[in-house]
Amino acid sequence: MTADNPAVQGECYTARSFMGSGEQIGQGMDRLVLAPAARRDAVLELLRSARQTITLSMFRCDDFTILDEVAAAVQRGVQVRILITQRARGWKKKLQELTLLLRSLGADVQPYQSSVMKYHAKYIVADDGPALVTSLNFTRKCFESTRDFLVFSEDPDVVNGLKMLFEHDCHTPTAPLSGITNRLIVAPDQARQRLTERLRYAQTSIGILDHRVTDPEILALLREKQSNGVPVKVIGDVRIDGLVAHGRMILIDGVTAIIGSIHLSPPSLDARREVALVIDQAPLVARLYDYFQTMAGNEANIMNLWPSGLPEEDEEDEEDE
Template structure:
C-alpha cells in the first residue's frame, strides 16, 4: 500500500485513502505504480509528467508487465497522443488504442498486482499535479479492483460489458450506466446534493436538480469560479453528506452518453467527511454563486 498521506488520513482505514493535496496526488500515484511487482494496468488520457513515465519504465525494468489503454482522440490533436503511445511502446509497455469509433476513452484508473487500485479525477500531467482541484482515491477494496480489471479486459479486447448487472457495486461506468445511476443518486437524495463540476450542463440532469431543489433539497454547485487558487478540473458529488462519487464523469451530455468514464462511490464516513470539508472550504470562497444552477438568473 502506498505511503502517501493527507492530514486527515489517520482517521481513514488503511485499505482506502483519499488524497487531495496537489503535491501528494503525484506521490500517491507513484506509490501505487512503485508497489507493482507482477502486473500494472492503467488508463491514460493525457500524460506529460516524466516522473510518472519513469516510474512505468522502472516497473518494466523490475519485471513487471505494464499494460495501458489510451484513447484515439483527445483535445489538442493526435500528435501528443502518438508521442505518448511511442514513449510507452518504446519502453516495452503493451499499449491498446481504444477501438470504439464514437466513444472517447476518458476513464482514469490504475490497478497494481490485482491488489490495489486508484480511481482519480486527474490526468498525470504537470498541470494536474500543481494547479487544479483534483482527487485520488487509493483503495484495496476487492470489488473495485476486480471491477476495474474486468473493465480493462473488456475494453482492451473490444468486447461489451455485461449488461445485466454492474461490474462492481461501487463503480459507475459510462456511457452504459452513468446517466441512470447518477439520476438515481440525485433522485434519492433526502437533504442535500453538493456538486463540484465545471462542466455541469446536461439538460436532463439540470432539470432534475432544479426539481429536487423545488422539493426542498439543498443543491450546491461549484466549479465555474476560482477555488482558492486552484483551477476547476476534478468532478465529485456528495449526497446527504453521507456518500459521494468522484472520478472522470462530468454531468454533461458528452460525458454521460459518449465517453468511457469511471467514477467510484464512497460510503466510508471519514473520506466523505474529508470531501465535505473540502467542499465547504471552497464554497466559503465562492459565496452565493454556489447556489446557482445553469440557467438560473443572477439577482
Template sequence: MSEPTSHHQTLLVMPDDGAESVVALIDQAREQLLLKQFKIQSDAIEQALLRAHQRGVQVRVMLNPHTSGGDRWNDEAHARLNGWGIESIWTSEAFPVTHEKSLVVDQDFALVATFNLADKYFTETRDYGVVTYSPPVVAQVIAGFEADWHRQFFQPDLGVGLVWSSFHSRGQMARIVDAATESLWIQHPKFVDAVILDRIITARERGVKVRVLCGGKHGISDWDIYDTFASLRVMERFGVKVRRQKHLKLHAKLILVDGVAAQTGSMNIDRSAFDLRRELGIESDAPAVIARLKATFQADWAEAAKYHAPDPLDPTLHEEGELAPDPHFVHD
C-alpha cells in the first residue's frame, strides 16, 4: 500500500453511523467546502450545507445531472442549493456519468465514500466512507475537484493511495487483488469485467481463500444481469465461496486483502466504471479502519446465505429469494 494511506484515516459505516456522521463533517467547515456527488436526496445534508453557507463558508457543489438510464435525481437539490446562493453546477461533460462521492472540508480532510448523500443510503444499505487527513491525499481530491469544475484534464498521481477513473482504476484494483496471499474478501454488488474476474480466479488458483458477498439480482440492471450472474457462477466453480447479502441492501464496494489492507470507493467492478465514468476510491491499511471493515464484513457474512447464481439465460429463476424490486435502487 502507498505510505500516506497508513496514517490519519477514520471509517464511516452505513447505516450504523447514519446521516448525522456526515452532517458532523460538514458542520466542521469554517472556510471552504467542496462536494462532488452522484445523488443528493437528504434534507439533513442540504440543511447542513445551508448552515455552512450562512456562516460564511465558501460552498461549491458538483452534482451528476442524470443516470445512465436518464433519471434526473438531482434537479431539485441543484435548484434548491442555487436558490440559497450556494454555487452548484453539473459535473463535467467529459464523463457520461460522474459516480464519485467525495467531500473536502477546509483542505483539512476528505471523505471518499461508497454511499450517496440520500436518506436511503443512510438507513437501508451497507456502505462505507473513509475520512482521510493525509495532506497529499486531500490535495489530490481537491485537484480532481478543481479540474472537473473548470473542465480541465486531470492526471492523478497514482502513488498516494487514491483510485481514479476513468483510465486507471482497473489496473489499480487488479494490483490490490494480485497482492492477496492468504485471504480475499470482496463485498460488491456487480461483476461486469473479465480482467478483474480473471484476477479473482487466479488468486483462488494460487491458494487464496476468497469470499464474495454479493447482492444477488437486487439493484442490477437488465443489461448487467448476464455478466454478473455468469461471473458469480464461474467464481463458484473455481472454489470461491459466494453468499448473498439480504439483511441490508448491498451497495458497498469493498476488497479486503489478507486482513491488512483494503480498497473501497465509488466504482463497481464494471467496465463502464473503469473506462468511462468519473469515479474515486481509496486504499487503506490503517489498523482501526481495517479492523472495523473486517468486523462489518464478518457480521454481514454471518447474516448472509450461500448463493448459487441462477442461469443468466433463464429469467424464470432470477427472482427466487430476492428482495422486493426497488426502482430507486439501481447500481448505475
C-alpha cells in the first residue's frame, strides 16, 4: 500500500490483472479468490472436500458443474442441506425448477419461509470448515464476467456462526438473531448499526465497491466524513476491464475489509437476509486495498456523493443480484 506501488499508481496494471492468475491469496485462517478464472474451481474444490456435511445458502444457481458436484457429494454419502430463496426477480419458475432438481439429486432443500424478508445470503460450509462467504451467485455470469469476491475461512467462530445462522433461518426465520460472532455482519438484524459504526469511526480513508449505495443515512454519513477530511471513494455501477459491477466491499482505514452480499441500500440493510465477513488479516486487506486503488485511480470510476451525482433508489433492489 505504499506510494511507489505501481498498482496504486495505476501504471502497467489493470484491475483484472491485479486479481491474479487464479491463486488463493493468504496463508492464515482466511483466503481470498478474486480472479474470475479461479472462482468456479475454488467453489468446486470446497464442495469436493466435504466428507460428512455441506451447508449451502443459495440465491441463484444455473451452473451445471456446481449441480453436478452437489450430486457427487450426495453419492459419496455427504449430507447436503440447502437453504434457498423463494424470491429473485425473473426467477420465479427457475427457482421452483431448481428446487425440484436439487431434491432429485438427493439434497435436503429448505425454501426460506419468511414472508417479510427476502433471502439473499450466499455462503457454504463444508463439514466443520472451511467456510465460504461470497458476494457472487453460483451462476455462469458470476463465475466468468463480474467483479466479485470469495473469502474462504477456517476460523471456527465463522464456521460455527454460519452453521448457527443456517439453523436459525431454516427453523425460526422471523425470530431475533443473537450469539453470532462479530466477524459476521448479518442483515437486517445488525447490519445498519454495525456498518454505520465502522464508517463513523474511520480515521484515514473509506473505500467502497458497491453499485447500490442509495441509503440516505449512509450517504449523509459519507458526505460528513468527506467534509471532515476523510478521503471517501465509492466505485459504483461501472464496467471495468470488461467486468460487470456485482460484488460488494468496504475498506476502512486500509486495515479492515468487509465482503459479502450486503448493499448500502435500504432494502439490503433493513429488509433482506444478508451476510458479510469482516477481514483484518493484513495481507488480504493489503491486496484488496491495492485492487481497489487500481480502479479508484481513474476518477471516471468514482461516484459523486453529492445529490446531483447519486443513483436513483431502487425500492426492490433485486435485479440480477
